[in-house]
Amino acid sequence: MTFDRNLIIENLLELKNIRTEFQKYKDIKEEDFSNNLSLRWTIERGLLYIPTSK
Numbered sequence: 001m002t003f004d005r006n007l008i009i010e011n012l013l014e015l016k017n018i019r020t021e022f023q024k025y026k027d028i029k030e031e032d033f034s035n036n037l038s039l040r041w042t043i044e045r046g047l048l049y050i051p052t053s054k
Contacts, residue, residue: 018046 025043033039 018049022046 028039
């Protein structure tokens with residue numbers, strides 16, 4: 001099995017960007033999360049994101 005070092009680095013950088021984006025939502029209260037469909041959709045879809053190869 002071979003690994004594409006550049007692809008691994010790109011994916012790690014993308015995950016770092018996603019983590020930074022999630023930091024915006026760290027102080028949201030459970031009630032606000034539950035009552036805001038748009039917010040739930042944004043966070044849930046972000047959690048499902050998996051970097052893919054190009």
